[in-house]
Amino acid sequence: MKEFASRVGRKACKLNIIEFRTCDRHGSKLYARIRLEGPNQVLLHGTPELSTPGLAINGDDPLEIKEWNMKEILKVSGEPxxxxxxxxxxxxxxxxxxxxxxxxxECMLMTDADWNKNGKSKCPTDSRQFECEFPC
Structure with missing residues (x-):
């Protein structure tokens, strides 16, 4: 795993996101497991463990996260x-x-490799992890 060095500042929210790509007969689908922390590492949102493989983030229907202590709505959408x-x-x-x-x-890819593009399938089930920071 790589180490993410913060450059955004003390009033930054930290977003750890594991993106999953799955395939079915209709094509690929994108999902995410999200951990969102506010300043001072206060947990704002965590994807429930029962959400497997995660919450849908397909481009036509973005995921929206709004917790009581967030000033704005965070929208997350996968863009294939x-x-x-x-x-x-x-x-x-x-x-x-x-x-x-x-x-x-800013964001950084934390896993050592991007999607598994060398698989035999045209659409392998795979994951990758990013860490992001943004002013909040």
Missing amino acids: RDDSIKFAYGKLEWTSWTQTQDGPA
Whole structure:
């Protein structure tokens, strides 16, 4: 595992997201297990353990997270066209590939490899993990 070095600051929310890709006869589907912490590492949201493989984040129906102590709604949607996860928190928007020089939010791929593209199937079931920070 890689180590994520924070550059966003003390008022940052931390987002740990494990993205899952599954396949069925209708094509691939994207899911996520999310752990969202506010400043001072206060847990704002955690995907329930009963949600297997996670919560749906398919592009046409983004996941929306709004907890009592969040100022805005966090929207999460998987984008198979550019192989990213798109996030929106209020007016702030970024993707799983956003780095510090691109704006106030940032993400980093934490797993050693991206999707398993070498599998025999055109759509292998696989996962990958990102850590992100954004001002909240």
